[in-house]
Amino acid sequence: xxxxxxxxxxxxxxxxxxxxxxxxxxxxxxxxxxxxxxxxxxxxxxxxxxxxxxxxxxxxxxxxxxxxxxxxxxxxxxxxxxxxxxxxxxxxxxxxxxxxxxxxxxxxxxxxxxxxxxxxxxxxxxxxxxxxxxxxxxxxxxxxxxxxxxxxxxxxxxxxxxxxxxxxxxxxxxxxxxxxxxxxxxxxxxxxxxxxxxxxxxxxxxxxxxxxxxxxxxxxxxxxxxxxxxxxxxxxxxxxxxxxxxxxxxxxxxxxxxxxxxxxxxxxxxxxxxxxxxxxxxxxxxxxxxxxxxxxxxxxxxxxxxxxxxxxxxxxxxxxxxxxxxxxxxxxxxxxxxxxxxxxxxxxxxxxxxxxxxxxxxxxxxxxxxxxxxxxxxxxxxxxxxxxxxxxxxxxxxxxxxxxxxxxxxxxxxxxxxxxxxxxxxxxxxxxxxxxxxxxxxxxxxxxxxxxxxxxxxxxxxxxxxxxxxxxxxxxxxxxxxxxxxxxxxxxxxxxxxxxxxxxxxxxxxxxxxxxxxxxxxxxxxxxxxxxxxxxxxxxxxxxxxxxxxxxxxxxxxxxxxxxxxxxxxxxxxxxxxxxxxxxxxxxxxxxxxxxxxxxxxxxxxxxxxxxxxxxxxxxxxxxxxxxxxxxxxxxxxxxxxxxxxxxxxxxxxxxxxxxxxxxxxxxxxxxxxxxxxxxxxxxxxxxxxxxxxxxxxxxxxxxxxxxxxxxxxxxxxxxxxxxxxxxxxxxxxxxxxxxxxxxxxxxxxxxx
Numbered sequence: 001x002x003x004x005x006x007x008x009x010x011x012x013x014x015x016x017x018x019x020x021x022x023x024x025x026x027x028x029x030x031x032x033x034x035x036x037x038x039x040x041x042x043x044x045x046x047x048x049x050x051x052x053x054x055x056x057x058x059x060x061x062x063x064x065x066x067x068x069x070x071x072x073x074x075x076x077x078x079x080x081x082x083x084x085x086x087x088x089x090x091x092x093x094x095x096x097x098x099x100x101x102x103x104x105x106x107x108x109x110x111x112x113x114x115x116x117x118x119x120x121x122x123x124x125x126x127x128x129x130x131x132x133x134x135x136x137x138x139x140x141x142x143x144x145x146x147x148x149x150x151x152x153x154x155x156x157x158x159x160x161x162x163x164x165x166x167x168x169x170x171x172x173x174x175x176x177x178x179x180x181x182x183x184x185x186x187x188x189x190x191x192x193x194x195x196x197x198x199x200x201x202x203x204x205x206x207x208x209x210x211x212x213x214x215x216x217x218x219x220x221x222x223x224x225x226x227x228x229x230x231x232x233x234x235x236x237x238x239x240x241x242x243x244x245x246x247x248x249x250x251x252x253x254x255x256x257x258x259x260x261x262x263x264x265x266x267x268x269x270x271x272x273x274x275x276x277x278x279x280x281x282x283x284x285x286x287x288x289x290x291x292x293x294x295x296x297x298x299x300x301x302x303x304x305x306x307x308x309x310x311x312x313x314x315x316x317x318x319x320x321x322x323x324x325x326x327x328x329x330x331x332x333x334x335x336x337x338x339x340x341x342x343x344x345x346x347x348x349x350x351x352x353x354x355x356x357x358x359x360x361x362x363x364x365x366x367x368x369x370x371x372x373x374x375x376x377x378x379x380x381x382x383x384x385x386x387x388x389x390x391x392x393x394x395x396x397x398x399x400x401x402x403x404x405x406x407x408x409x410x411x412x413x414x415x416x417x418x419x420x421x422x423x424x425x426x427x428x429x430x431x432x433x434x435x436x437x438x439x440x441x442x443x444x445x446x447x448x449x450x451x452x453x454x455x456x457x458x459x460x461x462x463x464x465x466x467x468x469x470x471x472x473x474x475x476x477x478x479x480x481x482x483x484x485x486x487x488x489x490x491x492x493x494x495x496x497x498x499x500x501x502x503x504x505x506x507x508x509x510x511x512x513x514x515x516x517x518x519x520x521x522x523x524x525x526x527x528x529x530x531x532x533x534x535x536x537x538x539x540x541x542x543x544x545x546x547x548x549x550x551x552x553x554x555x556x557x558x559x560x561x562x563x564x565x566x567x568x569x570x571x572x573x574x575x576x577x578x579x580x581x582x583x584x585x586x587x588x589x590x591x592x593x594x595x596x597x598x599x600x601x602x603x604x605x606x607x608x609x610x611x612x613x614x615x616x617x618x619x620x621x622x623x624x625x626x627x628x629x630x631x632x633x634x635x636x637x638x639x640x641x642x643x644x645x646x647x648x649x650x651x652x653x654x655x656x657x658x659x660x661x662x663x664x665x666x667x668x669x670x671x672x673x674x675x676x677x678x679x680x681x682x683x684x685x686x687x688x689x690x691x692x693x694x695x696x697x698x699x700x701x702x703x704x705x706x707x708x709x710x711x712x713x714x715x716x717x718x719x720x721x722x723x724x725x726x727x728x729x730x731x732x733x734x735x736x737x738x739x740x741x742x743x744x745x746x747x748x749x750x751x752x753x
Contacts, residue, residue, distance in 0.1 A: 012358040019355040023245050026252020033251065034260040049588065053580045056450055057165070059535040060542055063446040063581045067161040067195035069093075069179060070151075070436065071188050077150065077157050078124075078132040087126050089186040090159050096178045098171055098197075101162040105139070105149050111497040111525075118497065118525060141503045148483045151440040156192075158441070163197065169204050172197035192433040194444055202430035207261060210715055215269035217711045219244065222277050225704050235284060238359045243276040246351035250344045259340060267337070267712075267720075271657070272344050274708040275319065278664060278701040279352040282308050285697050287360050297361045309353055311671040315664040316349035322659040382695040386687060389743040396744050400737075404631065410638025417553035418648040420445065420586075425716035434549075442482025442546035445555070448581025449562065451541035457574055458538035459487060460519060460530075462512040467575050469508055472543060474565050478558060484545040487533040490526045494518045544581075552587045552646070559584060620749045621670065628742050629663045632734040639726050648719070654726050661705065662734035665698045669738055673746065683750075687743060695739065702735040 057063075071089070073082040087106040094102045109120035123139065125131040136154060139145055149158045163175065175197050183191055222243060226236045250272055254261070261268075286308045290300035323345065326338025389396060421438070424431040437444055451468060453459050459468075468486050475484050492506050495518060499505035509515050522530060534541045547555060559579045566577030610622065636658050640647060672694040676686030709731070712724025 012361055015354050015358040016362070019245060019249075019351065019358075022252075023248050026248045026255075029252050029255040030248075032255040032258075034258070047585075047588065049580065050585060052450075052578065053448075053582075053585060056448070056540075056542075056580055059540055060532065062165045063448045063544060063583075064196045065163050065165045065167075067099075067163055067175065067179070067193065067197050068437065068441075069159045069161065069183075070156050070192040070194070070441070071159070071183075072156040072190040072192075074155065074190075076154050078129075078136060078154065080126070080129050083124065083126045085186045085188055086157055086159075089182050089188055092182045092186075093159050093161055093179070096161070096175055096182075098164045098167055098175050099161050100164060102159060103149070104159045105145060105157060108149075110501050111493060112501050113494075113498040118521070121501065138503075142506060143503075144506065147440075147442050153440070156440060161195075163195075167197050167200065169200055172200040176201055192436045194433055194437045198433070199430065202425075202428070206425055206428075206717065210717065210720070211261070211269060213714060214267075214711055215247070215273075217714055218270050218273045218708055221707055221711060222273055222704060225700075225707065226277075229281075229700055230284070230288075234363050235288070238356060238363070239277070239280045239284060242280055242352055242356040242359065243273055243348075245355060246276045246348040247272040249351060250347045253343065253347065254340060259336070267657075267723075268340065268344060270708055270711055271341055272348055274705055275316075275345050275661070276348040276352060277704050277708070278661075279312050279316070279349055280356055281701055281704075282312055282668065282697050283352060283356060284360065289693070291365050297365055301357055301361050305353065305357060307675065311668055312349060312353070314671070315667045316345050318663045318667060319661055320345045322657070322661070322663070325659070378696050379692045382691040382699075383688060385695070385739050386691040386743060389740055390684075390747070393744045393747065396740055400627075400631070400741055404634065407631070407634035407638040410641035411634065413641030413644070414637060415553070415641075415644065415646045416648070417551040418646040419551050420549045423648070423717070423719055426718060428716060438549060443480075443548040445547035445549060445583040446581050447481060447484075447543075447545040447547045447583065448579070449543040450578045450580050451543065452576040452578065453539045453541065454572075454574055454576065459534045459541035460538055462515040464541075464574060465491065465508055465515065467570050468541065468543065470570060471562075471566060471577065474569075475543070475545065475562070478561070480548040480550050480554075480558060482546050482548075484543065485533070486543040487530060487541050489533075490522045490529050491515065491518050494521050494526075547583060552648075555583070555587050559587075618750070624742065624745045624749060625663070625666050625670070627745060628666055628734070628737040629659065631737055631741075632658050632662045632730050635733050636726050636730040639729065645722055654723055654730075657723075657727055658730050658734070662731060665702070665735055665738045666742060668694050668698060669742055670746075683747075687746070691739075698735060698738065702731060705731045 069089075071086055073079060077083065077086070083106060086104070090102065090104040090107050093099060096102075105123045106126055109122050112119050112121050122135075123145070124135045139150060146152060149160065150156070164171070167175065176193075179193070183189070219240070223236065223240055226239050230236055230239075247269060250268070283304060286304040287300055290303055291297065295303065320342035323338045323341040326334050326341075421431065421434055424434060434444060449471075451459060451464075451471075453464055457464050465488055468488055472484050472486050472488065475481050488508060491508060495507060495509050495514075496502065496505045498518070509518060533543075547558070562579055563577060566572075566575075570577065633655050636654050639645075640654075669690060672690040673686050676689045677683070681689060706728045709724045709728040712720045715721050715724070
C-alpha cells in the first residue's frame with residue numbers, strides 16, 4: 001500500500017497524458033464514423049424464410065429497388081403547362097444515375113393491334129388538351145393505373161423509378177440530388193417521395209442529428225445536476241471532462257473498429273453520459289468524504305478505489321451483461337447495439353477509474369472541499385426510510401406481491417401489432433410523404449408472392465396462367481392490397497390490344513390457342529417485362545403489389561389468408577404459393593422478440609445472480625439480487641401493455657437497459673452493507689451506514705438517470721421518446737425497490753435474530 005502511494009504522483013501524470021493522447025486520436029478518427037440504415041438489419045437471422053427470400057432475390061432482385069415521385073397539381077393534372085413540365089421531368093429521369101427503368105403516364109402508351117401489326121396510342125395526349133377529358137375517362141375505365149401512376153382525384157401523377165438493388169447512403173444521396181435538381185429545373189415544387197433511397201437518406205440524417213442533439217442536451221443536463229450536487233467548480237469540471245472523454249473514446253473506438261451506427265445510435269451518447277456520471281459520482285463521493293474525514297489525498301484515492309472501484313467494476317460488468325443479453329435477439333441491429341453498448345460501459349469504467357482518479361489527486365484538497373458537507377436532512381430522510389423498512393416488513397412484502405400482480409396484468413395486454421409509420425419522425429418530410437402515399441396511392445409496403453411451378457409445367461403455360469389469375473382475383477378483393485402485378489399483365493394487355501383496346505378485354509384469352517399466339521407476341525415485344533415476373537427456367541414466377549400499413553398482426557392475417565387460399569383453392573399439383581419479401585420478414589420480427597427477450601434476460605439474471613453470489617460469498621445473495629431487479633423489468637413491460645404501445649424491435653432494448661442499469665444500485669447497496677459487516681459493525685449498524693453513505697449516491701445517480709433518459713423526449717423519433725419515458729419511470733421504481741424491499745429481504749434472508 002505504502003509503495004503504491006509513493007508511485008501515485010508519477011502514475012497520475014502518466015495516466016492523464018495517456019488519456020489525452022487517446023482523446024486526440026479518437027477525435028481524429030470521428031470523421032470515419034459510418035451511419036447506415038437498411039431494413040435487412042431488422043431481418044431475423046437463421047430463419048428459413050430469410051434464406052428463401054435471399055434465393056428469390058437472386059432470380060428477381062430486391063422488392064424495394066424503387067423510388068416513387070408523386071407530383072401534385074392543385075386542381076387537376078390535366079393542364080397542358082403542368083403536363084409538359086411533368087413529361088420533361090419524366091424523360092430526364094431515365095438518365096439519372098442508378099436508375100434502370102422509368103415509367104409514367106406520359107411516357108407509357110397503350111399497344112393496339114392493327115392489320116399492319118402492333119402500334120401504340122398515348123395514354124395522355126400531352127399536346128392535345130381537347131383530348132384530356134377522353135384520356136381521363138379511358139384511364140378510369142381501364143383502372144389499370146389508378147392509385148399506381150395517378151390518384152383517384154387526378155391531382156397528382158407518379159414517375160416510378162426502378163433502381164439498382166441495395167443502394168447505399170452515398171448512392172441514395174446522388175440519386176436524390178439529381179431528382180430534386182430535375183424537379184426544380186422543371187418548376188415542379190409540390191412533390192412527394194417514397195422508396196429505399198429516400199428512407200435511407202432521411203433516416204441516416206435523423207440519426208446524425210439525434211446523436212448530436214442528445215449529446216448536447218444530456219451534457220448540459222449532467223453539468224447542471226453536478227453543479228447542484230457538488231457546488232464545487234473543480235469537481236464538476238473533473239466530472240464533466242471525464243464523462244466527455246469516455247464518450248469521445250467510445251465513439252473513436254467505434255470508428256476504428258469500422259462499426260456502422262444504425263437507428264439505435266442516438267442512445268449511445270445518453271448511455272455513456274449516464275453510465276459515466278454514475279461511476280464518477282460514486283468515486284468522487286467516496287474520495288471527498290475521506291478528505292473531509294482528514295485522510296490525505298493519495299491515501300484517500302487508494303482507499304476509495306478499494307472500496308468503490310471494485311464495486312463499480314462489478315456494476316459495470318453486470319451492466320455490460322445486461323446489454324450482452326441482446327445477443328439472444330435474431331436481429332443484427334439489436335445484437336450490434338448490445339455489443340457496442342457493453343463496450344461503452346467498460347470504456348466509461350476504465351476512464352473514470354484511471355483518468356478521473358488521476359485528476360482528483362491532481363487538484364489541491366482545498367479546491368475540492370469547496371462543496372458543503374452532506375446535509376443532515378439527507379441522512380435523516382434516508383435513515384427514516386431504513387426505520388420504515390424495519391418496522392413494516394409485512395406491508396412492504398404484501399405491497400410487492402400486489403405490485404407484481406399489477407405488472408402481470410399489464411404484461412398480458414402487450415401487443416405486437418406495429419405500424420411502420422410509428423417509427424418515423426413526427427411532422428417530418430418522410431412521415432408526411434409516407435402518409436401521402438398511404439392516402440392517395442396503394443401504400444408503401446411491398447407485397448411479394450412466389451409462384452413455385454411444379455414438375456411438368458412452366459410459368460408461361462396457359463394452365464399456370466389461369467391458376468395465377470385466380471390468385472390475383474382473390475388479391476384484388478383484399479382492401480389493403482393494391483398495384484397487383486403478375487406475368488399475366490403482359491398477356492392481358494396484348495389481349496386488350498387485339499380487341500380495339502377495350503377495357504373489358506383486359507383479361508386472359510379464353511382458350512389455349514389464342515394464349516399461345518399472344519405468348520409469341522409477348523416473347524417478341526415484351527421480353528424485358530416478362531423477365532421481371534418469370535425466371536429463366538420458367539419454374540418460378542412472382543406476383544407483387546403494395547400493402548397498406550395496417551399493423552403487423554393484421555398483415556399476418558392477410559399473409560395467412562393468401563397462403564390458405566392457394567393451398568385449398570388452387571391446383572397444388574401445378575403451383576405452390578409462398579408469401580415472401582422484406583415486408584413479411586420485418587413483420588416476422590415480433591415472433592422472435594418475446595422469445596429472445598425472455599431467453600436473454602433469463603441467462604442474464606442467472607449469470608448476474610451467480611456472479612453476485614460468488615463475489616459476496618453467499619448463495620442467498622442470488623435471491624436477494626434477483627427480486628428487486630426482476631420487478632423493474634416486469635414493470636417496464638407492464639407499461640407497454642397498459643399504454644397500448646406495441647412491442648417492436650427498438651423497444652426491446654428497454655429491458656436490457658433497465659436490467660443492466662437497475663442492478664447497479666443493488667450492487668452498491670449490498671457492497672456497502674457487506675463492508676460494514678466486515679468492519680465489525682452489527683447488522684443494524686451496517687444497514688444504517690449503508691443508508692446514510694450509499695443511499696445519497698443512489699438517489700443522485702437515479703435523478704441523473706431519470707432526467708438523462710428524459711432527454712429522449714426531445715427526439716423526433718417516436719420509439720426513442722417512448723423508450724425515454726419508460727426507462728426513466730422504471731429506474732425510479734428500481735430505486736424505490738432497492739431502498740424499501742432490499743433491506744427487508746436482507747433482514748429476512750441474511751440477518752439473524
